[in-house]
Amino acid sequence: MKKSMQTDNLKLTPEMLLWNKAKVSYCEMEFSAGGDSMNDYDFYFFDKKDKSISNKKTEELKNFFEDEVFKRVEFYVNSDGYYMGEAGKVVITLNEEDEDEPQFMYDKQAQAEYSETFTTTIYVKLTKEERDVVQSKVGNMNGGDGEKNVNYKIDCIVTDKESEIIDSILVKLDDAADSAEYKDSDGDASDWYNWTTGEEEGDNEGIEITKEGVRVVARRNFTIYRECEY
Numbered sequence: 006m007k008k009s010m011q012t013d014n015l016k017l018t019p020e021m022l023l024w025n026k027a028k029v030s031y032c033e034m035e036f037s038a039g040g041d042s043m044n045d046y047d048f049y050f051f052d053k054k055d056k057s058i059s060n061k062k063t064e065e066l067k068n069f070f071e072d073e074v075f076k077r078v079e080f081y082v083n084s085d086g087y088y089m090g091e092a093g094k095v096v097i098t099l100n101e102e103d104e105d106e107p108q109f110m111y112d113k114q115a116q117a118e119y120s121e122t123f124t125t126t127i128y129v130k131l132t133k134e135e136r137d138v139v140q141s142k143v144g145n146m147n148g149g150d151g152e153k154n155v156n157y158k159i160d161c162i163v164t165d166k167e168s169e170i171i172d173s174i175l176v177k178l179d180d181a182a183d184s185a186e187y188k189d190s191d192g193d194a195s196d197w198y199n200w201t202t203g204e205e206e207g208d209n210e211g212i213e214i215t216k217e218g219v220r221v222v223a224r225r226n227f228t229i230y231r232e233c234e235y
Contacts, residue, residue, distance in 0.1 A: 016107055020069045024099050027062035028052050032097040034074055038082040039090015039118065070097065077111045089118040091233055115233040120195070123187040124224050128217035129178055136214060138170045145210050148179045149199030149224075156210070174219075178202075182223040192229035199224050 017025075030053040036046035048067045050058040078095055081088070093115025101107040131139065144158040153175040157163075163171070182200035200223040202212040213220040 016104070017101075020066060021099055021101075021107060021109070023062055023066055027058060027060065027066065029058060029063065029066070030055075030098075032066070032070065034070065034095040034097065036080070036094065036115075037090065037092040038080045039084050039092075041083050043080060043082055044090075073109070074111065077109075078113050081117075087119055087121070089120050089228070091115045091117045093233070113233065116230045117233050119192075119229045119231065120226050121190075121192065121229050122224050122226050123190045124222060125185050125187050127181055127185050127221050127223060128215065128219065129181045129221055130218040131174065131177075131214065135170055135174050136219075138167050139174065139212065139214065139219065142167065143171065143212055145202050145212055146175060146178055146219075147199070147201035147203070148175060149182060150197055153179050178219065178221055182221055185223040185225070187225060187227070190225075190227045192227035195226040195228060197226045 027050070029050050031051055033049045033051070034046055035049065037044040048063075048070055050063040050066065052058055074095060074097070081091055084090055093113065096112045096114060098110045098112075099107065100110050142157055142161055142163060143155060145156040147154050147156075155171055155175060178200065183198060185198075187194075200221050202219060202221055203210055204222065
């Protein structure tokens with residue numbers, strides 16, 4: 006029996022022996038990655054009863070895994086405006102079932118973060134006075150993210166009264182766009198949004214007024230979390 010145990014021990018690396026001596030059942034590496042870099046991460050060790058273990062042996066193991074985990078697990082740090090990063094944990098266990106080749110197992114469990122833009126169309130009611138000014142002078146209105154703009158149809162004279170009305174309409178449209186609902190969104194709304202009376206973002210022409218009001222195309226970014234598939 007002693008000879009068998011000695012043979013088994015020869016198959017274990019120093020780190021595996023240290024793992025067993027420390028009576029570690031599993032280790033969790035909590036991490037976050039994104040913005041083109043690996044961000045915060047740390048290692049936590051637990052016994053079979055899920056109690057935390059922290060001593061000189063686990064500190065040595067931590068030093069080992071701080072290098073080894075990046076050889077065994079791929080982390081996706083590069084953000085592109087759509088994919089923002091990932092966060093979660095890597096669960097590390099020691100598999101000794103294969104007698105010929107015991108090894109540490111690395112199971113990444115994480116969620117990826119995405120920034121998606123959703124679009125909706127709303128209609129904002131105007132008074133007759135507001136509608137008359139818009140139809141006679143305004144070619145397009147747009148705004149969002151702290152800005153409100155108006156593009157006139159042609160070079161024209163705008164009276165002080167008309168200017169006040171236009172400013173009031175801009176505030177009305179901006180408030181409506183800021184509080185617009187997005188039926189297909191399934192994440193957390195960000196502060197960023199924009200809107201236009203044109204067909205799409207950057208369209209500085211076109212304004213449509215119906216019985217329902219002035220047509221506004223609004224957009225907002227949402228943060229979406231999905232289970233990582235890698």
